[in-house]
Amino acid sequence: MANVVVVGSQWGDEGKGKIVDWLSEQADVVVRFQGGHNAGHTLVVGDKTYKLSLLPSGVVRGARLSIIGNGVVLDPWALVDEITRITGQGIEVTPERLRVAENVALILPLHRELDAIRENASVGTKIGTTKRGIGPAYEDKVGRRAIRLVDLASPGTLDGKIDRLLAHHNALRRGLGIEEVDGARLRDELTEIAPKVLPYMDRAWALLDDERRRGAKILFEGAQGALLDVDHGTYPFVTSSNTVAAQAATGSGLGPGAIGYVLGITKAYTTRVGEGPFPTELHDDTGRRIGERGREFGTVTGRPRRCGWFDATLVRQTVRTSGINGIALTKLDVLDGFDELKICTRYRLDGQEIDYFPAGQDAQARVEPVYVSIEGWTESTAGARSWADLPAEAVKYVRLIEELIGCPVALLSTSPERDDTILVQNPFES
Incomplete structure (x- = not known):
């Protein structure tokens, strides 16, 4: 197993x-x-x-x-x-x-505040974070000043750890022109929450x-x-x-x-929440149609997701960087009823075709997708539980994705319902 x-x-x-x-x-x-x-x-x-x-x-x-x-x-x-x-x-x-x-780093109220301040600032790169303090907490972890869960079990050491943390954060907050964090108040907040989380x-x-x-x-x-x-x-x-x-x-x-x-979960098209490059993004009625049919809104934020055609170049790259053995292809049913579907197979960058997504931010913003078109299908795939239930064109679409990304489909999902899944290879039995 x-x-x-x-x-x-x-x-x-x-x-x-x-x-x-x-x-x-x-x-x-x-x-x-x-x-x-x-x-x-x-x-x-x-x-x-x-x-x-x-x-x-x-x-x-x-x-x-x-x-x-x-x-x-x-x-x-x-x-x-x-x-x-x-x-x-x-x-x-x-x-x-x-x-x-026990060694997990904690997100504190000051991390949430800093995250929101940065994201709402009118200058600099807007990332599109959820403003929940994740990034600043990771910064403190790497900066070796984080307060960790185990620290809550030793309240006598908290004052020194808080002082070390605030030596950084209060200097930063002074530079941003915002109120400094009261160390005693932070200690009280941590002392209050400790008995609720330490049993775990x-x-x-x-x-x-x-x-x-x-x-x-x-x-x-x-x-x-x-x-x-x-x-x-x-x-x-x-x-x-x-x-x-x-x-x-x-x-x-x-x-x-x-x-x-390693199972890579892969949507039958492409979406993104927040800012950043998105070569196959659709700004037309097709993109809106995909978003509406796929109910593309963030689970946590409720933000509408940007939608576009399937990008095989990107997925082919992540298959390699994550060592993916098989993919679970999801939301195939969202593509029901399209006369034509497109898949990005490579990019054009400054007049040259490339088969990878470049690392540089400026190059990522300039790449243009090179598409292959495939005939769509009119029949419904929603709820299909075997290959025989799928239209021939849908099977061709799946097989083309497998070929382009260099990885087989292990599972195929045809609706949010758990049983509406075509199982090819159970990852636990590989």
Whole structure:
């Protein structure tokens, strides 16, 4: 049995929730390995809809253990709120079922403030963040001044850690002309939230290693998408963490040998939330039609997503940077009824054709998509559960995607409903 890493192969919002939900029912342990509460998974279970931002999907789907790994930045107030909300929907979230890495860095109120101030500023590069403090929290983690979950268990050390943190932040706030943070008040806030989150704290790396040695099936659950990776994405229009599959090892405390099958969640077209380059973006009625049919609004923010044709060049690149073994192709049904579909196979940059997405921001803004056209289909694919249920043109579309990205389809999703899935290869049985 292979442990499975789930990553988004585009800019996020690929429909990971349904696929992770399906896999988490087979998993013994589900681990969230990066990001913060800026990304969301929507899980539809029967007649109930659950929106998760921090909690691993295993809490909803019966996994024996769910873990928030050290690669996550954790807003303890957001965690408590989410646990309260999910508990109100009838899901039991206890320390026996949920563990949080003791070395996870915390998102504090000052991080949220700084994030919003930067994003709302009239100068500089507008990234399109969710203003939830994720980026500034990662900055403090890398700057070695973060307050971590384990620090809340030693209140006697908090004053010194807060002083170190505020030596940086208050100098920054003075430069921005905003009120400085009161260290005593921050300490009180942390002291108040501590007993609500510390019962979940654990040595996640050791717990996971024990589970691995025991033969448990582990699902590593990522947030966002590979094109938002701080190294391999459309920098600087990226998130502040590594979102590629290799981060599953670093962000959980397990070695790379613990990673088995990498499943890339891939939408049958392309969307993006926020700012940044988007070569295949459609600004016409076709783009609006895709957005309306796909209900393309952010799970967390509600922001409308930018929509465009499938970009095989981008996905082909993320297949390589994440070591993707197979893709789960989602939302095929959104393309029902189009007379013609287009797929970007490469780019034209300054008169030359290239088969990759360049790293430079200026070059990324100048690339032009080179398309291949394919006939659409009039029949519905919604709810299809076998290849025989699909129109011939839809099968051709899927096969062309496989050929262009150099990766097979392991699962094909034809609606948000969990059972409306064509299974080619179960990642856990690879």
